[in-house]
Amino acid sequence: MTTPMLEIRDLHAIAGETLILKGIDLVIQPGEVHAVMGPNGSGKSTLANVLAGKPGYEIVSGSVLFEGRDLSLLAPEQRAREGIFLAFQYPVEIPGVSNMYFLKQAVNAVRAHRGIEELDAMEFLQLAREKMKLVEMSDALMNRSVNEGFSGGEKKRNEILQMALLDPKLAVLDETDSGLDIDALRVIANGVNALRGPTRAMLVITHYQRLLDHIVPDFVHVLSGGRIVKSGAKELALELEEKGYGWLQAESAAG
Amino acid sequence: MPNESLEQLATRDYEFGFTTDIEMDIVEPGLSEDVIRFISAKKGEPAWMVEWRLEAFARWQKMVEPHHWAKLSYPPIDYQAIRYYAAPKKKIQLDSLDELDPELRRTYEKLGISLDEQKRLAGVAVDAVFDSVSVATTFKKELEKHGIIFCPFSEAVHKCPELVRQYLGSVVPVNDNFFAALNSAVFTDGSFVYIPPGVRCPMELSTYFRINASETGQFERTLIIADRGATVSYLEGCTAPQRDENQLHAAVVELIALDDATIKYSTVQNWYPGDAEGKGGIYNFVTKRGKCAGKRSKISWTQVETGSAITWKYPSCILLGDDSVGEFYSVALTSKRQQADTGTKMIHIGKRTRSTIVSKGISAAHGQNSYRGLVRIQKGADGARNYSQCDSLLIGSECGAHTFPYLEVANPTAKVEHEATTSKIGEDQLFYCRQRGLSEEDAVNMIVNGFCKRVLKQLPMEFAVEAQKLLGVSLEGAVG
Numbered sequence: 001m002t003t004p005m006l007e008i009r010d011l012h013a014i015a016g017e018t019l020i021l022k023g024i025d026l027v028i029q030p031g032e033v034h035a036v037m038g039p040n041g042s043g044k045s046t047l048a049n050v051l052a053g054k055p056g057y058e059i060v061s062g063s064v065l066f067e068g069r070d071l072s073l074l075a076p077e078q079r080a081r082e083g084i085f086l087a088f089q090y091p092v093e094i095p096g097v098s099n100m101y102f103l104k105q106a107v108n109a110v111r112a113h114r115g116i117e118e119l120d121a122m123e124f125l126q127l128a129r130e131k132m133k134l135v136e137m138s139d140a141l142m143n144r145s146v147n148e149g150f151s152g153g154e155k156k157r158n159e160i161l162q163m164a165l166l167d168p169k170l171a172v173l174d175e176t177d178s179g180l181d182i183d184a185l186r187v188i189a190n191g192v193n194a195l196r197g198p199t200r201a202m203l204v205i206t207h208y209q210r211l212l213d214h215i216v217p218d219f220v221h222v223l224s225g226g227r228i229v230k231s232g233a234k235e236l237a238l239e240l241e242e243k244g245y246g247w248l249q250a251e252s253a254a255g
Numbered sequence: 256m257p258n259e260s261l262e263q264l265a266t267r268d269y270e271f272g273f274t275t276d277i278e279m280d281i282v283e284p285g286l287s288e289d290v291i292r293f294i295s296a297k298k299g300e301p302a303w304m305v306e307w308r309l310e311a312f313a314r315w316q317k318m319v320e321p322h323h324w325a326k327l328s329y330p331p332i333d334y335q336a337i338r339y340y341a342a343p344k345k346k347i348q349l350d351s352l353d354e355l356d357p358e359l360r361r362t363y364e365k366l367g368i369s370l371d372e373q374k375r376l377a378g379v380a381v382d383a384v385f386d387s388v389s390v391a392t393t394f395k396k397e398l399e400k401h402g403i404i405f406c407p408f409s410e411a412v413h414k415c416p417e418l419v420r421q422y423l424g425s426v427v428p429v430n431d432n433f434f435a436a437l438n439s440a441v442f443t444d445g446s447f448v449y450i451p452p453g454v455r456c457p458m459e460l461s462t463y464f465r466i467n468a469s470e471t472g473q474f475e476r477t478l479i480i481a482d483r484g485a486t487v488s489y490l491e492g493c494t495a496p497q498r499d500e501n502q503l504h505a506a507v508v509e510l511i512a513l514d515d516a517t518i519k520y521s522t523v524q525n526w527y528p529g530d531a532e533g534k535g536g537i538y539n540f541v542t543k544r545g546k547c548a549g550k551r552s553k554i555s556w557t558q559v560e561t562g563s564a565i566t567w568k569y570p571s572c573i574l575l576g577d578d579s580v581g582e583f584y585s586v587a588l589t590s591k592r593q594q595a596d597t598g599t600k601m602i603h604i605g606k607r608t609r610s611t612i613v614s615k616g617i618s619a620a621h622g623q624n625s626y627r628g629l630v631r632i633q634k635g636a637d638g639a640r641n642y643s644q645c646d647s648l649l650i651g652s653e654c655g656a657h658t659f660p661y662l663e664v665a666n667p668t669a670k671v672e673h674e675a676t677t678s679k680i681g682e683d684q685l686f687y688c689r690q691r692g693l694s695e696e697d698a699v700n701m702i703v704n705g706f707c708k709r710v711l712k713q714l715p716m717e718f719a720v721e722a723q724k725l726l727g728v729s730l731e732g733a734v735g
Contacts, residue, residue: 052686054686055686077692077695088690092681092687094688094705095705096706096708097705102701105693109694110691113692
């Protein structure tokens with residue numbers, strides 16, 4: 001058996017001082033798309049932040065292995081360079097730093113780590129133009145400051161563009177659908193789908209089923225109270241949409 | 256008694272009308288009329304110049320050091336312990352850059368300073384390919400062709416005494432403030448620039464300046480005059496770290512722009528800031544002021560201040576001519592134990608005068624950064640406008656940022672706008688950058704440079720690039 005892309009065992013993690021994740025088990029193989037759903041406060045975003053190594057989020061017990069390596073030993077930038085990408089729920093603005101420049105620096109940091117030659121401005125522009133088509137991104141947005149004055153949809157498109165440029169092994173999408181109208185959702189989903197492939201895994205975190213109409217997952221997990229209370233195939237998402245999260249919470253309390 | 260010999264010497268020089276060689280290269284510490292006469296004699300100055308210095312000295316003696324209104328704290332300065340004249344020392348010549356202090360070499364490389372420039376800064380003998388003397392000569396010829404005078408101040412006193420006499424002290428009077436008075440009494444050298452009517456100076460005066468390796472003195476005096484319709488861009492300073500055995504620096508810069516003239520004055524200041532405890536850093540008390548004397552004239556100050564233990568500096572514009580324009584773009588970075596109290600004064604006197612102030616303060620470690628700015632609209636300044644933007648960026652929790660805007664409006668038709676923000680480098684911003692693979696240090700540099708962009712883009716291109724790197728180097732160790 002090959003080494004899983006991601007292997008989470010009995011993960012307990014705190015955000016600040018509060019224990020949020022209370023024993024998560026999850027194995028993701030290359031090429032798979034897993035959806036994690038759950039009500040507000042169930043620990044979805046905490047899971048994303050723990051994987052990316054955000055300061056303030058700490059593993060207290062259990063383990064997270066990325067391609068067999070203990071993730072807790074790596075700084076956030078090292079994880080990124082190794083191939084973990086987080087599409088943020090709320091992408092931050094960086095005034096005065098052009099989007100193009102930011103992306104070029106990021107791409108070159110990752111390339112340097114992987115031993116690939118860094119791109120000069122022209123080469124990068126060429127690569128960026130190609131990837132921009134994926135998410136129907138305009139040149140104008142590339143020349144503005146990072147996310148500054150971007151609409152909700154533009155910010156999310158920018159996230160997917162970054163994902164396309166950084167070419168990660170594992171992409172974690174944290175509520176990428178939040179705040180999007182249906183047209184923007186379709187653009188984003190098309191972009192994400194184009195990036196699916198046999199060597200890339202995705203963890204799609206969402207509150208609503210509608211994103212999964214467009215990005216169809218291989219597996220669906222329901223997170224509640226810091227644990228995965230149910231796992232299944234894509235149909236589970238539809239069941240949740242119909243019944244809400246209440247029945248699962250009741251079920252897990254009873255069980 | 257050392258003072259006796261000094262006195263004898265000074266008197267003798269004076270007697271002989273400043274013509275004989277003065278063999279002594281250094282004076283004993285302390286300031287007196289004799290010391291001033293000695294300095295003046297060393298420079299072979301005419302009588303009016305000595306009188307001017309002596310008057311400044313007399314005024315200075317009655318003045319009190321402005322120790323309390325600025326938000327700075329430092330031990331008292333003993334002005335009698337300072338040596339006011341020493342002939343410039345010859346730099347120790349190195350045979351190659353390999354002999355250079357590796358730490359300094361590392362910094363040069365980080366700043367992206369070219370090898371030739373590194374050699375020059377380090378005092379390595381330059382090879383034939385880069386003959387600084389011939390390059391300088393070429394520049395000089397080019398300037399002369401346009402009738403531009405650009406020379407050491409001490410030379411200007413002889414070369415064009417009328418201009419010096421007419422304009423010296425016309426913007427910063429000898430009794431303007433304590434440090435300016437001290438400078439007027441004892442300054443030893445500096446730069447003089449005169450751009451004749453209608454001439455656009457064909458090069459950044461920085462280029463010449465840098466190649467010429469002019470030693471900045473402890474009390475520097477700069478005078479720049481742009482005649483009618485003339486344009487000049489001048490850059491002082493250097494991104495390379497500069498150490499100096501003199502702790503106190505008190506320079507004076509005067510700019511005069513006549514009708515339709517434009518002067519752009521850019522500074523990159525990177526004096527030794529002291530160690531992490533603040534020991535040994537330079538005290539920089541500078542008076543910089545420009546007078547837009549003519550109609551439609553323009554004076555623009557851009558400064559990037561990253562060095563010195565103490566910075567006390569308010570480059571200002573007197574907007575006298577109708578429709579004249581004043582600008583002030585500033586980045587001040589304080590880290591370690593550095594303190595900066597800096598800003599500007601925009602004095603609107605002429606009609607429809609306009610001014611823009613963009614100040615970016617960055618505080619890290621134990622740095623204390625104050626913006627202090629005055630906008631004064633005088634009674635006759637109909638239709639005057641000012642726009643001020645003062646932003647502070649804090650890195651860490653031990654530093655401080657302060658804003659002291661002063662606004663005096665005596666004309667009801669004036670429009671004055673002031674915006675101020677204070678922000679912390681957000682954990683979220685840092686994490687976002689790191690999640691994309693950037694190191695924490697690179698992330699901070701990027702965020703800081705973005706914050707300063709509006710100011711940095713005012714700098715001549717070559718310096719903008721160096722200044723960006725300089726901000727990063729100055730913040731080393733302040734994060735994490």
